[in-house]
Amino acid sequence: MAQSEIRALFSVASRPEVVSLAGGNPYTAALPMDELGEMFTRLLSQVGAEALGYCPGQGSVALREALCGVLELSGIRASADDLVLTTGAQQGLDLLARTFLDPGDIVLAEGPTYVGALGAFQAAQADVRHLPMDDDGLIPAGLEEGIAALAREGRQAKFLYTIPTYQNPAGVTLTEERREEILRIAERHGLLVIEDDPYSMINFEGAPPAPLRARAERGVIYLGTVSKIFAAGLRLGWVLAPPAVRDKLLLAIEASILCPSGLTQEATLRFLTEMEWRQQVKVFNTLYRERRDALLGALGDYMPEGMTWTRPGGGLFIWATLPEGLDSKAMLPRALQERVAYVPGTGFYADGNGRREMRLNFSTQTSETIREGVRRLAGVVAGDIDLRDTFAGGAA
Amino acid sequence: MAQSEIRALFSVASRPEVVSLAGGNPYTAALPMDELGEMFTRLLSQVGAEALGYCPGQGSVALREALCGVLELSGIRASADDLVLTTGAQQGLDLLARTFLDPGDIVLAEGPTYVGALGAFQAAQADVRHLPMDDDGLIPAGLEEGIAALAREGRQAKFLYTIPTYQNPAGVTLTEERREEILRIAERHGLLVIEDDPYSMINFEGAPPAPLRARAERGVIYLGTVSKIFAAGLRLGWVLAPPAVRDKLLLAIEASILCPSGLTQEATLRFLTEMEWRQQVKVFNTLYRERRDALLGALGDYMPEGMTWTRPGGGLFIWATLPEGLDSKAMLPRALQERVAYVPGTGFYADGNGRREMRLNFSTQTSETIREGVRRLAGVVAGDIDLRDTFAGGAA
Numbered sequence: 032m033a034q035s036e037i038r039a040l041f042s043v044a045s046r047p048e049v050v051s052l053a054g055g056n057p058y059t060a061a062l063p064m065d066e067l068g069e070m071f072t073r074l075l076s077q078v079g080a081e082a083l084g085y086c087p088g089q090g091s092v093a094l095r096e097a098l099c100g101v102l103e104l105s106g107i108r109a110s111a112d113d114l115v116l117t118t119g120a121q122q123g124l125d126l127l128a129r130t131f132l133d134p135g136d137i138v139l140a141e142g143p144t145y146v147g148a149l150g151a152f153q154a155a156q157a158d159v160r161h162l163p164m165d166d167d168g169l170i171p172a173g174l175e176e177g178i179a180a181l182a183r184e185g186r187q188a189k190f191l192y193t194i195p196t197y198q199n200p201a202g203v204t205l206t207e208e209r210r211e212e213i214l215r216i217a218e219r220h221g222l223l224v225i226e227d228d229p230y231s232m233i234n235f236e237g238a239p240p241a242p243l244r245a246r247a248e249r250g251v252i253y254l255g256t257v258s259k260i261f262a263a264g265l266r267l268g269w270v271l272a273p274p275a276v277r278d279k280l281l282l283a284i285e286a287s288i289l290c291p292s293g294l295t296q297e298a299t300l301r302f303l304t305e306m307e308w309r310q311q312v313k314v315f316n317t318l319y320r321e322r323r324d325a326l327l328g329a330l331g332d333y334m335p336e337g338m339t340w341t342r343p344g345g346g347l348f349i350w351a352t353l354p355e356g357l358d359s360k361a362m363l364p365r366a367l368q369e370r371v372a373y374v375p376g377t378g379f380y381a382d383g384n385g386r387r388e389m390r391l392n393f394s395t396q397t398s399e400t401i402r403e404g405v406r407r408l409a410g411v412v413a414g415d416i417d418l419r420d421t422f423a424g425g426a427a
Numbered sequence: 428m429a430q431s432e433i434r435a436l437f438s439v440a441s442r443p444e445v446v447s448l449a450g451g452n453p454y455t456a457a458l459p460m461d462e463l464g465e466m467f468t469r470l471l472s473q474v475g476a477e478a479l480g481y482c483p484g485q486g487s488v489a490l491r492e493a494l495c496g497v498l499e500l501s502g503i504r505a506s507a508d509d510l511v512l513t514t515g516a517q518q519g520l521d522l523l524a525r526t527f528l529d530p531g532d533i534v535l536a537e538g539p540t541y542v543g544a545l546g547a548f549q550a551a552q553a554d555v556r557h558l559p560m561d562d563d564g565l566i567p568a569g570l571e572e573g574i575a576a577l578a579r580e581g582r583q584a585k586f587l588y589t590i591p592t593y594q595n596p597a598g599v600t601l602t603e604e605r606r607e608e609i610l611r612i613a614e615r616h617g618l619l620v621i622e623d624d625p626y627s628m629i630n631f632e633g634a635p636p637a638p639l640r641a642r643a644e645r646g647v648i649y650l651g652t653v654s655k656i657f658a659a660g661l662r663l664g665w666v667l668a669p670p671a672v673r674d675k676l677l678l679a680i681e682a683s684i685l686c687p688s689g690l691t692q693e694a695t696l697r698f699l700t701e702m703e704w705r706q707q708v709k710v711f712n713t714l715y716r717e718r719r720d721a722l723l724g725a726l727g728d729y730m731p732e733g734m735t736w737t738r739p740g741g742g743l744f745i746w747a748t749l750p751e752g753l754d755s756k757a758m759l760p761r762a763l764q765e766r767v768a769y770v771p772g773t774g775f776y777a778d779g780n781g782r783r784e785m786r787l788n789f790s791t792q793t794s795e796t797i798r799e800g801v802r803r804l805a806g807v808v809a810g811d812i813d814l815r816d817t818f819a820g821g822a823a
Contacts, residue, residue, distance in 0.1 A: 079460040119685055287550070288514040
């Protein structure tokens with residue numbers, strides 16, 4: 032399983048001498064810990080007994096209402112009743128996989144896509160088929176072709192899984208026009224869309240196009256999380272789904288965890304209602320923009336010819352493609368030896384693709400460290416180019 | 428699904444005018460909220476950035492080590508490496524169900540048993556076969572007969588699920604002798620045992636017999652939780668399993684939630700290392716013993732002849748059986764009308780049994796309220812006895 036490889040990688044990458052561009056953590060150190068301490072103290076003295084007990088499987092009504100307010104900021108109209116709170120958006124993916132997928136069922140997803148989604152779909156023994164992206168996100172003609180190819184096999188996908196905004200790992204965003212087009216195609220073919228949207232508030236060049244769910248209430252199940260706007264360690268996400276799906280998710284979540292943590296729910300409610308959370312998001316965004324620029328700048332300054340990368344307008348990741356003939360997984364031990372880490376691209380595909388690709392994170396390290404990491408990585412890439420050329424010469 | 432019925436019941440039972448003996452919450456109001464507030468403040472200022480980020484799927488090493496110390500108190504020897512932390516013990520059940528059970532597989536379990544375990548096993552489409560209990564817990568001959576009955580069908584159970592100590596909902600405890608006997612039977616038949624042990628520290632008459640896992644390292648998977656010794660709202664439990672199973676659980680937990688909350692893990696670590704947690708457990712136990720006594724006393728004082736109940740030495744629940752001919756589920760609307768609630772017995776069986784039975788909780792209400800609740804309930808039972816006799820007279 033790809034996740035176990037990533038886990039092994041992270042344990043080496045976390046050594047202090049290694050510059051890790053492999054991470055995925057938001058920069059939680061930017062949170063106001065004193066203020067949060069006071070918030071927890073108030074919370075416990077005011078509603079401690081409830082927050083520390085069991086809560087309803089669907090999650091707190093007050094928090095679901097507050098989250099509807101957050102969703103409204105991106106143009107999504109929803110009622111608290113339509114939300115199911117989950118242990119991070121990951122659990123939303125897992126519950127949807129368990130609800131919708133039987134072994135052998137087909138899921139359409141961007142290639143590359145979020146490794147945790149692959150984990151959830153593969154745990155349900157689904158067959159993930161990747162669809163092509165470019166700098167403007169998922170390519171509508173590619174979706175059409177994917178659907179048609181399945182039809183030729185007499186098959187139909189259970190759903191399209193997509194991260195339209197600041198995609199993980201690709202860092203690209205589906206354009207306004209394509210959003211409409213993708214939805215038209217999905218509707219025409221009766222294809223359910225699962226929209227995973229963890230990053231849209233983490234933006235550096237203004238707000239992204241509105242989510243798919245803001246454009247189509249029916250036919251889109253929407254996943255959100257507080258992992259990037261507040262803290263991943265709270266493990267709090269949500270699924271916004273039509274009532275029939277919501278009821279199934281509710282039964283599934285009760286069987287799987289009874290209910291998400293009441294304490295982290297109450298903390299999130301207070302973050303959203305008592306704290307200057309939009310200001311906090313701005314703090315994250317300012318920080319991440321600077322670091323993204325540092326990563327882009329260093330890539331431009333140091334990387335040898337033939338290397339390409341995406342230029343994300345938000346999120347936490349850049350997706351880089353090595354020069355032809357190089358292999359990011361084979362190169363990783365040499366990179367670690369040079370004290371720099373990244374995530375090889377293969378983990379983001381279900382089909383063994385991604386050998387030339389890698390994911391680079393810019394949220395966890397300072398700009399200076401990022402620059403130093405890229406400098407080291409560029410040396411490794413240059414070395415691998417030499418190896419390739421020597422080998423090609425020897426073979427010739 | 429039984430859980431949805433219980434949910435509906437809880438929503439009526441939570442009205443202020445209703446005395447609810449239907450709950451299952453520990454009495455979290457007995458926790459020292461000010462001290463916890465200070466603990467969270469320290470936690471955030473010292474390790475906030477880590478606690479609020481993603482953590483390893485298996486959970487924090489430091490917490491797993493501290494939990495091994497807790498396990499040692501009941502005679503269980505384990506290494507931190509063998510524990511997988513979960514979103515409450517419920518998730519442990521769910522992950523085990525997903526790991527071990529294919530549709531149609533057979534699980535042996537006490538009858539009645541924990542409703543959440545039934546939920547997890549039924550979500551995996553398993554076939555739960557109940558085994559008889561008496562006041563000394565699971566009856567060894569009943570287990571033998573259950574195994575033999577399956578063998579006659581050419582079948583074999585995937586595992587035995589058991590709550591040997593202060594069983595939920597029955598409130599009974601497997602005796603010392605029977606523990607050894609059950610383990611011998613399981614070993615002889617190569618039957619895996621899943622021991623669910625949320626309550627053993629919640630005891631009123633000295634420590635219970637040591638857990639099965641303290642007697643047999645191989646062949647027993649052990650589930651624990653901080654829900655009863657600390658707080659259910661943290662959603663933190665663990666599975667102690669042999670390495671091969673642990674590795675499967677680890678993959679499953681990563682696919683399902685990535686990792687449990689780092690914040691609630693760190694809070695639990697500090698509860699176990701910085702706070703007087705064993706003193707806190709004594710506070711709970713003193714309180715619950717008084718309330719158990721109040722419930723037992725009121726049952727003795729008010730209940731009409733023909734009603735029987737268990738006398739638990741710990742845990743949160745008493746299991747009561749109505750006089751012959753009465754039906755706890757049919758009676759519930761009348762009980763709610765009289766402003767008292769309980770959980771009807773059928774939810775604790777996979778096979779429709781339990782119509783004469785009910786679960787009564789003594790952890791959430793004061794002794795006075797419990798007494799008043801039983802007084803009301805006794806009136807309802809007496810009324811149903813009259814109905815039964817009238818009907819019997821009419822039919823005769």
